[in-house]
Amino acid sequence: MPITLPDEITAIALADDYPALQIETADCSATLALNGAHLTHWQPSHTDRPVIYLSPTAILQQGKAIRGGVPLCWPWFNAHPTDPDSHPSHGVARIERWDLVSATVEDGSAIIELELKASPGIEAHVPFPFQLKALFNLGQTCSIVLETTNLAKENIALGGALHSYFSLSHIDNATVTGLQHTPYLDTAARPEKSAVQTERELRFQAETDRIYYGSDLPARIHDAEWKRSIVVEKAGSLTSVVWNPWIEKAASLGDLPDADYQRFLCIEAANARHDTRILAPGSTHRLETRFIVENLS
Numbered sequence: 001m002p003i004t005l006p007d008e009i010t011a012i013a014l015a016d017d018y019p020a021l022q023i024e025t026a027d028c029s030a031t032l033a034l035n036g037a038h039l040t041h042w043q044p045s046h047t048d049r050p051v052i053y054l055s056p057t058a059i060l061q062q063g064k065a066i067r068g069g070v071p072l073c074w075p076w077f078n079a080h081p082t083d084p085d086s087h088p089s090h091g092v093a094r095i096e097r098w099d100l101v102s103a104t105v106e107d108g109s110a111i112i113e114l115e116l117k118a119s120p121g122i123e124a125h126v127p128f129p130f131q132l133k134a135l136f137n138l139g140q141t142c143s144i145v146l147e148t149t150n151l152a153k154e155n156i157a158l159g160g161a162l163h164s165y166f167s168l169s170h171i172d173n174a175t176v177t178g179l180q181h182t183p184y185l186d187t188a189a190r191p192e193k194s195a196v197q198t199e200r201e202l203r204f205q206a207e208t209d210r211i212y213y214g215s216d217l218p219a220r221i222h223d224a225e226w227k228r229s230i231v232v233e234k235a236g237s238l239t240s241v242v243w244n245p246w247i248e249k250a251a252s253l254g255d256l257p258d259a260d261y262q263r264f265l266c267i268e269a270a271n272a273r274h275d276t277r278i279l280a281p282g283s284t285h286r287l288e289t290r291f292i293v294e295n296l297s
């Protein structure tokens with residue numbers, strides 16, 4: 001890594017040929033892998049447990065997505081919109097190695113910029129020229145911005161998600177608020193079905209895979225056991241995805257211990273389905289999320 005790192009940021013390897021940055025500031029500890037520009041750990045100093053869940057059996061290999069942390073899904077969400085058999089689920093950004101552009105520490109927060117440059121491997125899946133940056137501000141709060149600039153001469157269609165995995169004491173202790181009265185697409189149902197959330201608090205008793213649409217409002221995870229709540233704010237997004245694989249799906253995932261569906265919940269700032277953005281030549285889209293942890297006495 002060509003740039004000089006401040007004392008609070010150390011270059012480490014999470015596995016062979018798997019570089020990352022270890023961040024230890026007054027306000028937080030965090031780990032950021034260059035593969036996928038993937039935040040695998042964040043814990044602000046005012047909470048005594050990690051906020052981000054990382055699977056203990058995550059595969060740390062170039063070309064593989066990390067189970068847990070905050071995968072950056074880009075430039076499409078979930079299955080490729082027209083040719084899912086030829087392109088990876090959730091796009092290419094999370095399986096490619098990013099370059100470190102800058103890393104500084106200001107007032108206890110680490111400010112880090114990474115960039116994904118085009119390559120033949122990427123161009124096989126992404127048919128347009130682009131500039132893609134990931135901007136991290138890691139301190140008492142955590143903010144992540146995925147910034148895409150369309151370098152093509154024509155419009156492009158852009159989807160994606162900041163696919164955040166939040167750590168829980170147990171899924172039975174977790175509720176989510178902020179989604180009441182919001183319409184959603186239940187993609188776990190066969191066939192998929194549309195509904196509107198009526199209850200104020202969302203609880204989890206089965207596989208949950210929902211795309212909430214039409215809202216840019218924050219969601220809040222309440223953890224009764226750990227007496228904390230996590231506010232998930234977002235910008236540049238009108239779809240929020242809520243996912244927990246539950247028993248069967250968790251058992252089918254080779255990089256997740258069977259019972260670990262109990263230990264996390266995904267709340268994702270997304271541009272999914274009808275929130276896919278059309279970007280004109282030269283224009284930029286910023287998909288943003290921010291986590292705020294509040295201790296409940």
Ligand code: TA6
Pocket residue numbers: 065078089090163209241243266268
């Ligand atoms: O964001 C929810 C979702 O799209 C689910 O449908 C589920 O597949 C999850 O992402 C995980 O996807 P992955 O490709 O990481 O296994």
